[in-house]
Amino acid sequence: MSGYENHLASWRASPETFWKQAAEQLDWDIFPTRILQQNDDIYRWFADGRLSACYNLIDRHVDAGRGEQAALVYDSPMTGSVKSYSYNDLLDEVSRLAGAFQRAGVEQGDRVVIYMPMVPEAVFAMLACCRIGAVHSVVFGGFAARELAKRIDDATPKLVLSASCGLEPGRVVAYKPLLEEALDLSTHKPDLSVILQRPEHEADLQDGDAEWQEFVEGAEPADCVVTKATDPLYVLYTSGTTGVPKGVVRDVGGYLTALSWSMKQIYGMAPGEAYWAASDIGWVVGHSYIVYAPLLVGCTTILYEGKPIGTPDPGAFWRVIEDHKVKVLFTAPTALRAIKKEDPTGSYKDKYDLSSLRHLFLAGERADPDSLIWAHKLLGVPVIDHWWQTETGWPAIGNFAGAGLKPVKPGSAGLLVPGYDFHVLNEDHEELSAGQIGDLAIKLPLPPGCLPTLWHNEEGFKKSYLTQHPGYYSTGDAGFIDEDGYISIMSRTDDLINVAGHRLSTGAMEEVISNHPKVAECAVIGVNDAIKGALPVAFVVLFADAEEDAASIGKELIASVRHEIGPVAALKHVIAVARLPKTRSGKILRGTMRSMANGEEFTPPATIDDPAILDEIRDYLSNEGYPQ
Numbered sequence: 071m072s073g074y075e076n077h078l079a080s081w082r083a084s085p086e087t088f089w090k091q092a093a094e095q096l097d098w099d100i101f102p103t104r105i106l107q108q109n110d111d112i113y114r115w116f117a118d119g120r121l122s123a124c125y126n127l128i129d130r131h132v133d134a135g136r137g138e139q140a141a142l143v144y145d146s147p148m149t150g151s152v153k154s155y156s157y158n159d160l161l162d163e164v165s166r167l168a169g170a171f172q173r174a175g176v177e178q179g180d181r182v183v184i185y186m187p188m189v190p191e192a193v194f195a196m197l198a199c200c201r202i203g204a205v206h207s208v209v210f211g212g213f214a215a216r217e218l219a220k221r222i223d224d225a226t227p228k229l230v231l232s233a234s235c236g237l238e239p240g241r242v243v244a245y246k247p248l249l250e251e252a253l254d255l256s257t258h259k260p261d262l263s264v265i266l267q268r269p270e271h272e273a274d275l276q277d278g279d280a281e282w283q284e285f286v287e288g289a290e291p292a293d294c295v296v297t298k299a300t301d302p303l304y305v306l307y308t309s310g311t312t313g314v315p316k317g318v319v320r321d322v323g324g325y326l327t328a329l330s331w332s333m334k335q336i337y338g339m340a341p342g343e344a345y346w347a348a349s350d351i352g353w354v355v356g357h358s359y360i361v362y363a364p365l366l367v368g369c370t371t372i373l374y375e376g377k378p379i380g381t382p383d384p385g386a387f388w389r390v391i392e393d394h395k396v397k398v399l400f401t402a403p404t405a406l407r408a409i410k411k412e413d414p415t416g417s418y419k420d421k422y423d424l425s426s427l428r429h430l431f432l433a434g435e436r437a438d439p440d441s442l443i444w445a446h447k448l449l450g451v452p453v454i455d456h457w458w459q460t461e462t463g464w465p466a467i468g469n470f471a472g473a474g475l476k477p478v479k480p481g482s483a484g485l486l487v488p489g490y491d492f493h494v495l496n497e498d499h500e501e502l503s504a505g506q507i508g509d510l511a512i513k514l515p516l517p518p519g520c521l522p523t524l525w526h527n528e529e530g531f532k533k534s535y536l537t538q539h540p541g542y543y544s545t546g547d548a549g550f551i552d553e554d555g556y557i558s559i560m561s562r563t564d565d566l567i568n569v570a571g572h573r574l575s576t577g578a579m580e581e582v583i584s585n586h587p588k589v590a591e592c593a594v595i596g597v598n599d600a601i602k603g604a605l606p607v608a609f610v611v612l613f614a615d616a617e618e619d620a621a622s623i624g625k626e627l628i629a630s631v632r633h634e635i636g637p638v639a640a641l642k643h644v645i646a647v648a649r650l651p652k653t654r655s656g657k658i659l660r661g662t663m664r665s666m667a668n669g670e671e672f673t674p675p676a677t678i679d680d681p682a683i684l685d686e687i688r689d690y691l692s693n694e695g696y697p698q
């Protein structure tokens with residue numbers, strides 16, 4: 071049996087023994103005796119265990135003599151700077167900031183919202199929260215004020231941490247006005263906003279604001295607070311099918327156990343090696359594999375403030391690998407497609423020494439075989455697609471660089487990760503056979519590290535994830551498992567779309583668009599895009615008196631979605647139509663429109679109200695250049 075099969079067999083034989091052994095990799099104040107606790111459909115791992123997350127992430131490496139080793143390397147082509155922080159430095163920064171939090175009245179269990187660009191202080195802030203048992207909630211900088219306000223209202227933080235600006239190619243994003251707008255919109259008002267002033271654009275501070283350095287100045291360094299394993303470490307909001315984001319809760323003990331296992335067995339990392347997740351701390355990849363997992367196992371993590379292209383060229387990733395001797399790079403396929411478009415022959419790679427690189431991992435959206443094979447030929451290392459979600463917190467399907475790599479099948483996300491009991495079910499909850507597409511579901515319990523619930527919303531958790539197939543967690547994805555056990559993800563079964571690895575709700579965009587006084591009704595669908603994977607396209611039916619203004623209303627709608635949701639929503643295309651295709655009961659046929667726009671075969675539902683509307687939609691699409 072291979073290492074992978076051994077792991078699989080031990081997990082199947084006794085999940086509790088398997089995860090108890092994995093938990094032994096952490097430093098516990100009280101090692102758990104209750105490994106898995108069940109109450110109805112709610113499962114908790116390591117319920118009576120106690121530990122400090124921050125001790126496991128930082129202090130224990132210092133105690134073990136790794137204090138001088140680089141813990142965090144900030145590499146910013148946006149500012150032209152590189153700065154390395156050792157574990158000693160990290161301990162100093164984090165414990166002083168944690169002390170400042172305590173001085174400002176933040177206690178264990180209090181929430182702290184972090185709305186910041188990719189700067190070291192954002193990482194210090196996350197770690198300072200976990201040092202004192204406060205619960206951070208990081209909001210991605212590409213979200214606009216209204217989205218931030220929704221998260222502030224749900225998380226009800228004591229503090230909000232932000233920066234004067236973020237840096238995007240060609241523009242400076244002033245965060246402070248966005249924060250001010252969010253605080254105007256939110257019902258909950260935090261005690262204080264702490265603002266990191268960046269020299270590229272300084273913010274005007276007002277009453278209720280503190281400047282970062284002054285906030286930390288003179289604070290007594292805080293010690294690690296020991297928490298229950300089941301206490302929340304963070305809340306990370308993810309798009310739901312409506313405009314209301316879901317607060318995914320991550321607990322301490324289960325998460326750290328799972329991350330520690332994954333770093334060794336999936337990514338094949340050892341202490342002292344450099345690991346680079348080229349994502350953003352606002353996403354779960356950033357939480358798990360920029361911040362928590364690499365530090366937990368004593369690696370050096372890279373915090374990259376830049377893009378795959380344009381900062382300054384398509385060799386940017388290869389330069390970072392050489393400079394920091396990166397062993398594993400984790401990125402989204404959209405980044406590879408962007409590099410491939412600018413540098414199809416991969417000539418920039420030849421300028422750099424990439425001999426340190428062992429594996430490239432891809433996630434965030436389905437990896438198209440073309441990009442995966444292109445990267446494999448270019449880099450000469452295994453390129454591994456793997457699949458997981460904000461909800462799972464760590465990989466659920468993948469391959470095992472540490473336990474023993476299995477053959478890569480381009481197009482498939484890989485094999486199930488021990489802990490995740492995958493099944494493909496039809497709508498009657500029946501198991502489908504190999505190769506048949508159905509709902510991808512995971513038999514409960516989920517392994518440690520996955521969301522135990524939604525923030526203050528257990529009913530919402532059950533409704534969203536546990537009711538479709540009783541006894542199973544619904545992933546929201548359709549897919550199939552082949553005869554060799556490889557799992558392929560085909561599409562979402564709901565109205566979420568994945569734009570450049572950003573999970574977005576078409577429902578939220580529809581909410582913004584339908585608020586326009588001239589819009590009678592609308593539908594937003596995700597249409598295939600060669601670089602971003604998908605792009606939203608909006609179909610709008612305008613009131614009769616507005617039809618002549620369709621072009622200018624389209625521009626207003628694009629601007630509104632950008633202003634209300636954020637630039638990542640990337641809505642660039644609005645098509646005014648006379649009517650939308652619907653079933654007789656009034657349900658808009660978004661799936662059918664999507665298939666038409668993508669040039670895929672489809673069968674109109676038998677319940678369609680007026681099939682002639684499909685011909686009209688086909689004409690509109692064709693006028694706009696779809697299918698591409």
Ligand SMILES: CCC(=O)SCCNC(=O)CCNC(=O)[C@H](O)C(C)(C)COP(=O)(O)OP(=O)(O)OC[C@H]1O[C@@H](n2cnc3c(N)ncnc32)[C@H](O)[C@@H]1OP(=O)(O)O
Nearest residue numbers: 211212238349353354355402405433434458570571637638
């Ligand atoms: C496995 C579990 C998961 O799935 S977790 C999610 C994993 N997903 C990821 O890691 C995301 C991967 N994608 C990326 O990193 C980016 O899309 C890459 C590939 C780097 C391309 O970036 P970019 O060229 O900016 O395109 P984009 O589509 O991301 O951005 C669209 C517009 O939004 C803006 N934006 C982006 N980030 C921010 C930010 N932090 N603050 C402010 N604005 C931001 C971009 O500038 C862009 O704006 P514009 O429309 O060009 O004006």
